[in-house]
Amino acid sequence: MSVTVxxxxxxxxHAEGEARVGAEGSTLREVLEHLEAAYPGITKxxxxxxxxxxxxxxxxxxxxDVRYLGSLETExxxxxxxSILPAVxxx
Amino acid sequence: MxxxxxxxxxxxxxxxxxxxxxxxxxxxxxxxxxxSVLVIGAGGLGSPIAMYLAAAGVGKLGIVDFDHVDVxxxxxxxLHTDADVGRPxxxxxxxxxxxxxxxxxxxxxxxxxFSTNVFEVMDGYDxxxxxxxxxxxxxxxxxxxxxxxxxxxYGSIYQYEGQATVFMPGPETPCYRCLFPSPPPPGTVPSCAxxxxxxxxxxxxxxxxxTEAIKLLTGEGQTLEGRLLLYDALAMDFQEVKIxxxxxxxxxxxxxxxxxxxxxEAFCGVPAxxx
Numbered sequence: 001m002s003v004t005v006x007x008x009x010x011x012x013x014h015a016e017g018e019a020r021v022g023a024e025g026s027t028l029r030e031v032l033e034h035l036e037a038a039y040p041g042i043t044k045x046x047x048x049x050x051x052x053x054x055x056x057x058x059x060x061x062x063x064x065d066v067r068y069l070g071s072l073e074t075e076x077x078x079x080x081x082x083s084i085l086p087a088v089x090x091x
Numbered sequence: 092m093x094x095x096x097x098x099x100x101x102x103x104x105x106x107x108x109x110x111x112x113x114x115x116x117x118x119x120x121x122x123x124x125x126x127s128v129l130v131i132g133a134g135g136l137g138s139p140i141a142m143y144l145a146a147a148g149v150g151k152l153g154i155v156d157f158d159h160v161d162v163x164x165x166x167x168x169x170l171h172t173d174a175d176v177g178r179p180x181x182x183x184x185x186x187x188x189x190x191x192x193x194x195x196x197x198x199x200x201x202x203x204x205f206s207t208n209v210f211e212v213m214d215g216y217d218x219x220x221x222x223x224x225x226x227x228x229x230x231x232x233x234x235x236x237x238x239x240x241x242x243x244x245y246g247s248i249y250q251y252e253g254q255a256t257v258f259m260p261g262p263e264t265p266c267y268r269c270l271f272p273s274p275p276p277p278g279t280v281p282s283c284a285x286x287x288x289x290x291x292x293x294x295x296x297x298x299x300x301x302t303e304a305i306k307l308l309t310g311e312g313q314t315l316e317g318r319l320l321l322y323d324a325l326a327m328d329f330q331e332v333k334i335x336x337x338x339x340x341x342x343x344x345x346x347x348x349x350x351x352x353x354x355x356e357a358f359c360g361v362p363a364x365x366x
Contacts, residue, residue: 006330009249009252010249019323019326019328020326045275055271056274056279058332063332063333064333083321083330083332085254085321085332087271087275087280088247088248088249088254089223089226089229089247089249090135090224090249090286090288091132091134091136091221091222091223091224091247091248091293
């Protein structure tokens with residue numbers, strides 16, 4: 001499955017400044033692994049050391065928070081948009 | 092209409108475009124005049140929030156800030172002017188808000204927010220609008236509004252991106268902790284001072300927060316409750332994602348484990364601020 005990954009500003013430095021990149025996979029885990037292979041370091045703060053998702057960076061498949069779907073095992077479909085959203089506090 | 096809201100001559104003229112506007116009207120304008128909003132932070136977000144709420148005729152507007160105006164603020168904090176550099180932000184804010192609308196009450200709270208004073212500062216306000224710039228105060232404000240049963244209009248920015256939503260108190264509706272259960276470890280997310288911020292960005296997000304506050308006060312329209320609005324100024328992209336209520340949320344979940352204010356600096360792993 002080809003999906004579009006929307007990157008927050010803070011991660012774009014890993015992807016030559018791109019705001020959206022393509023990735024492949026049938027689950028979120030595969031998409032993130034594909035992303036990491038293409039842009040080393042990009043998922044360092046998304047996936048926790050133990051292998052789960054961090055609790056201060058949210059990941060959405062389309063408009064759903066994957067914590068309420070299948071977390072890293074959430075299935076993705078062709079054309080889905082995966083958004084990575086870190087907590088920010090600026091005001 | 093059974094009740095005819097009464098306005099002064101000045102109010103009829105000042106709020107004419109609201110009074111003739113469907114979904115605000117005389118009744119909505121009366122509600123705004125009888126309402127109160129606390130704006131936390133008189134910075135990038137707080138500037139447009141406070142200015143639009145003052146202009147709209149929110150009867151009582153509270154402004155919380157402990158800082159002084161710095162020349163580096165003026166690129167985005169449009170509530171302050173060059174002549175205000177060095178003044179307390181609250182003092183500058185109150186003067187400019189009174190200039191925008193002399194007929195409303197503006198109240199300054201020249202203080203940092205702590206667990207020890209937040210209930211007192213929030214006392215009497217109908218809606219709280221969060222324009223602060225750090226995680227400990229964001230979690231403090233979230234928990235305090237949940238405990239006090241007050242709606243919270245949330246907005247946050249970083250570089251070119253912003254987020255906004257509305258957190259309502261009570262069960263089965265999400266709070267900030269449902270969205271972000273844990274703060275990022277210190278050092279992983281740079282502040283605006285470190286990472287920079289696009290000057291117009293808080294104008295967009297702050298204006299959305301002012302919009303939501305007015306809708307909460309008038310009871311008209313659909314707010315962002317349960318939806319997180321994401322804005323990317325560089326891509327000029329608006330996106331919306333769902334915010335689910337977390338039944339396991341320590342503050343608003345089914346079995347809360349946090350039932351009083353905590354030490355928010357310790358929670359966020361940052362040094363305590365001098366009180």
